[in-house]
Amino acid sequence: xxxxNLTVKVDNIVLHNWIQWLREEYIPEIxxxxxxxxxxxxxxxxxxxxxxxxxxxxxxxxxxxxxxxxITDHSNILAQKAFERWxxxxxxxxxxxxxxx
Numbered sequence: 479x480x481x482x483n484l485t486v487k488v489d490n491i492v493l494h495n496w497i498q499w500l501r502e503e504y505i506p507e508i509x510x511x512x513x514x515x516x517x518x519x520x521x522x523x524x525x526x527x528x529x530x531x532x533x534x535x536x537x538x539x540x541x542x543x544x545x546x547x548x549i550t551d552h553s554n555i556l557a558q559k560a561f562e563r564w565x566x567x568x569x570x571x572x573x574x575x576x577x578x579x
Contacts, residue, residue, distance in 0.1 A: 479577040480545055482514070482537040485522075486570040487530050496564060500535070504556065508537055511552050513544040545574060 488496045505517055514537040522532035539545055560568070
């Protein structure tokens with residue numbers, strides 16, 4: 479199993495609307511690519527930041543080729559949509575992981 483991991487730090491001033499947007503628009507667009515089998519959404523509890531909250535979105539896939547296709551064909555488009563919507567109210571970074579058996 480491979481996991482695309484997106485970590486996002488969001489200004490608390492837009493937090494409620496950002497979470498709603500992520501659930502109603504962003505995650506459905508990721509899943510509509512048919513490249514990931516499931517997503518998991520987490521809130522980072524520590525370290526605590528009074529001005530922003532950090533979230534992790536994990537998208538699981540069964541092949542590196544599907545991840546590569548997502549990065550090549552979809553990731554930049556979705557990142558641009560997020561920037562157009564939220565501007566400088568968030569920062570994010572991506573990582574790619576593989577489960578170890």
